[in-house]
Every structure is written in C-alpha cells, then in structure tokens.
Amino acid sequence: MESQSGVEGVDDNAEIDDRALTVEDDLIKRLKRIDRVVKSVVECDEDLFYVRLRGGKPTLGSLRLGKALISVLVVGEYEYSYYFPLHNVSPYADLLFRCVERLEDPFLPYMINNLLAHEIGRAVCFLNELVDDIKSEAHSTKFKKTIRRFDKAARKRSKSLSQYVEALFNKHSRLLVVRVDLSYRSEYFQTEELREKVKQVKNDWSKMQRDLYQGIPVPGMLGFACKLEYGHLKGFHFHLLVFYDGAKYRKDIVLAKLIGKHWAEVITNGRGTYYNCNKNKGKYRRLGIGVINHFDSEKVSNLKGYVSEYLVKVDYWVRLLPECGRVFFRGNMPKMKSLRRGRPRGSFKTTSNI
Template identity: 30%
Template structure:
C-alpha cells in the first residue's frame, strides 16, 4: 500500500477530476435481453471506487485528530454521507467476474451502488462550487503559500550568511505508548510532546552540542504508528562542524537520554542519505544549486503534509515552525568563500 500521506494528494486530484468531468455518466448500462443487463463503470468511477475501498478507513484511522484539506474534506463527507462504502462491499460480495447482472437477481444491488455513486459525485460537485467553499480554498492556499515562501526565504538567508551548512534531518518521537487510546489521552500526550520539544529547543541555546547551530525548521504530527512526533531540520555552520551522520546521532541521543528518557525514539535520516536519489542533507555549499534545490524539496515536504492534513491541536497550537529570517548583510563584508 502506498504511503497514506501521499494518497491524500491523489484524492485531491480525484476531486478535481470529478469537478472537471461534469458530463461523465459514471456507468454505461446496456440491456442485453433475456433479463440480463451489462453495467460498465467509467475510468472515473473505477478510480473513485478503488480509492474508497482501499483508503477510506486506513486514512481516517491514520489521521484521527486532524482536519483535511477542503477538497479532501469534501470527498470524505460525501463518501460517508452517501454510504458508498456499504454498496461497494455489497457489490463486491457478489464475486462477479464480468459486468452482467440478472434483472430479477443481483441487478438491484448494482442499481443501489450506481445511485449512491451518483449521489456522492453530485454532493462533491455541489459543495465545491459554493461561494463558501471558494473562500475556504482561497484562505487555505494563501496560508500554505505564505509558509512556503517564508521557509524558502529563511533557507536562503542562512546561505547568505554562511558559505556552507551542515544540514541534519531527524525525527524525534516516542516508543509505543504515546498513542491516543481515548479522548482523555489527546491533551495529555499532546502537551507532553509539546513540553519535551520546547525543552529540547530551549536547551539548544546553551548546550555545547548545539554551539554552532544556526537555524531550524520543524513540523509536529501524529500517526497511529508513531504517535506524536516531530520532523526536524537543523542547520549547523559548516565551517565549524563536520560529520553530519555522527552529529545527527548525537542529537538523537540527546533527545532520548536528556529530554525524554527510555521512551524516546529517533530516526536519523542522515545515516540513510546515500539511499536518497535527491539528497538535500549533509554538507551543502552555498554555490551547490542542485543540492540546495533538493534541500528545498525536503523542507517543502514538511509544509506539504500540513497543506493536505492539519493536526487539530488543543488551544490551536502551532504544527510548524522555523527560526527567524536573518537580516541581509550590510557593508562590504561578503560571505566567506571557504571550501
């Protein structure tokens, strides 16, 4: 199965296809005589049916305390309101190896599925055409673009001040036990994770391990496998530190040993950077445009997920953050050109 977060992008594209293909009949029905009807779903219908069947419940379980992108929200609301899944399962239970149905036998099952599919698609189209929906989309896109532009400007400002950077990409989380079991767990475990990360960031200002840290970007997420966790990018002055893999491991050890304790868990992306086809971590020189572009893509991923599904946090807390954009250099002092 595809990574579920990636499927959200495909669902948004599916909703756009439903909107754009307004004349799609969804099904072709041909009476073949003798009480036999042939029903052929269109490619759009097959796509919709497959998405509902394979990803409805896994996605809802994967993101139990989240708000989806408006297009994805419209998809889930319509699918649930029209109870399409039930009809898909009933039709599948017929174990049909062809598209022919008996009018006095199993055809009513197929008719019910067609009715619900049409209702689902009609609801998606009606909701996404409303003025209220267009306002929601405008605001969501504006916020996403603001975060994206600010983050790119921030990374550029770091390279304006440092000739090279050591980029560490690491996930900070917990062992099993940080998962939500009931409603009471949500604020308790949320604030626990927030408190730990705040402690971590505060300590970067005075611990010698982070003496040459010059910036950070982070996102805060929840998933049933990992529980609450942080995706973190750290920027170190590349003229002062080296060996990014070891540095990332030391940061992870610090999270486990000094912040969280035995329940801590980390994922060191730098240790696996050789497996990434477009690597944007490790040592990056300001003039290495290709690697800087890969870094931008890696950083943009942190915002991309938040664009498609945003965690609903107690007190509407932040799920994304970065350091302050550095002011432009003034005078005749240029960026160091050390290799």
C-alpha cells in the same frame, strides 16, 4: 554498536517502522487516488451511471469513470479515522466522504455488486445524485476558499523557509546542516489519550528548542526548522533541521548524534528515540544536508527545494487537527549586518574538533 536509530542500545523499532510505512503509505496512496477520481468527476459533464439490459434483465451500467468512483467509494473514512485519529484528510477526500454520508442509503457502495434486478433503477438514481452532490459541493464558494487556503499556506511557508536559508548563507559562507528525526518508543502511545499526549509532546519540543538556543548539546546554533507529524504506528515525531557555522564545525554525523542523544536521554528521559539522517546521507539522491558551501549551487538548491520543501509542505493528504496547535517551527530570521564591499567568501579553516 550503534543501532539504526543512532542511539546506542536502542532499537528504532525497524519492524514497526516498516509496518507503519506499509499501512500508512497505502492509505496515502488511496487518498491520492480518491483525489484524482473526484477531480475527474467534477470536470465530467456526462451521467456516470445508467440502467443496462443484459439478457433481458436490468443491470448497473457505468462509464469508466463511474467504475473508478465506485472503487473509491468502498474505501470509506473509518480506516482513516483509525490510523489517523488526530487528522483531517485531503479536501477532495473529505468532500467525497461527506457526500456519501448524505446518501439516503450510505451502504449502497458496499452492495453495488449484489443488487437485485428491481434495485438497479433506484441505485442508478442514487449514484447520479451523489455525483451531482459532489459537483455542487466542489463548485461552492466555501470549497474553493478551502483549496485556495491550502495553496496560499504552502506558498507562504515555502517562501519563508527559502528566505531563511538565504539569510543564513548571507551571513555564513559555509553551513553545516544537520537533520535528525526525533520520535518516541512505540509503547509510549499505547497507554494514554492521544490528545493528552499532544501536550506532553509540545512540552518536550519546547524544552528541546530552549536547549538548542542555549547551545545544548552543541554550542553555536545558527537556526533551525522543525515539523511535527503523527502516524498510527510511529506515533508523534519531529523532522528537525539544525544549522551551524560550517567554518567552526565539520563532523555533521557527530553533531546529529549529539542532538539525537540529548532528545532521547535528557529531554524525554528515555521515552524517545531518533534517527540520524546525516549518518546515512549517502543514500539521498538529492543531497541537501551536511557541510554546504554557498557556491555549491546543487546542494544549496537541494536544501531549499527538496529538504526544506518536505518540512514546509502543508499536509494536504492527512494533516493534524487545528486543536493540536502549531506543527511547523522555525528560528528567528538572522539580523543582517551592513554588507562590506569585497567581502571574501572563500573556504575557511574549521576551529572545532567536531
């Protein structure tokens, strides 16, 4: 019986994957909240904190946004460093963490609910200074350039892959699109230095890419797009799209399995595992894999606007450090032959048993 990973006899560590999703998705949600709060702080013109008298005693008063800021201050960057050791966090979260480090008392956010009366005034001063520091940093030329760089990179990569898919459809009326998630067994990341592992992971991908070009394990690859990611519990993994001629192949699940098994058994020599996305494509609300005809506008749109966008997106929330090198790979743009007028683009008979 085939396991969830798509590899016979290999458990894709479903329990570990579930924990990975739970912990890491929770951290991503927190980063998104930090982003929203910091952006609101930057746009606010009021003092967020003030001294309030309650029963004749000074207490910490704050606007609603001030309370939200305090709630994200206690998140801290240490947990992110643990779960994402090879990453930078989103620009606004990074800005907040840097500004907190510059506080005269960086532990103030953790003691905010236990301040003594004589400490309230000093705390209000420090917190409002923190807000001013956040605003000053966010309005700096350097920070604005960082945000523009993220936006530009996202647009450039998205446009590149969209043009790539269009070029493939211009040469082939029907594409067979395979998506396979390539990963490693969990124990592989518990023994050696992660920075050394990056070299091995990149080397494995180079071998995989070479074999795909050479028609191993499936002849006739038209193109590919691939994204490298890392998660604390899932480790390094690739999201891979491979394109074949839909006039020659029709069994996308079989092709995905062949590619996955080649990764797990040949490229990684048993260290790897995989997930056959095509086998479970019925679960996708916006299907953009499998056999896609050029005239199926919905599937083509899903491929270009949903499946591809997931691969090309710049990792805004957590992204691998520059020292890890390239994380996105794409095949060469197909050479276009002169287009003959009246070229038929109807259905074709398949010429392969797979």
